[in-house]
Amino acid sequence: MSHTAEWKVRLYLFEEDRTTKARLELDTGTNRLTGHGTARCTPQDTDVPEVGDELAVARAMEDLALQMKRAAYGDMQPAGAPSLPESLQRYPGWLDTGA
Template sequence: MSHTTEWKTRVYLFEEDHTTKVRVELDTGTSRLTGHGTARGHPTDNDVPEIGDELAAARALENLAAQLKLIAYHDMIKAGSAPEELSPTAYGGWMDSVLMR
């Protein structure tokens, strides 16, 4: 069975007073989800907005990923193929071993 679809995302970044907030909106065509992430810089840190943007966006995407995993697990349960274990982490894959070094 072949399947092709398009999901639309929008990423919004807001920065004020050493705090960056990110909202990621995902529209799958059948549902809409919103992920949130925040990064705070210490007042004595150098002002490098890109770092706050990257960290807050990563956290928002992790939040969104966790939501998607929960939806997938619930759908699997409804379909009668419940996973043996529900993973609490947002990502599980080959990058875990690279990132843990």
């Protein structure tokens, strides 16, 4: 079976007071998911905005990827697939959530 789809992704970056936040929005046409990521520059570190952007975006992508896996397993369960693997459960410290 052949299948073609176009999904739209938007990435927003916000920086204020040595904190960078990323919001990654995915629109599949049938579902919308939003990933969030945060990076903070400690006072003793040199402020390099590009590093904050990279870390915040990477964390938002990780968050979105986890949501996508959960959605896929949820879609598979009615077809008799096993329940959600333990590895897809959120774990403490995966993201700096002090925002």
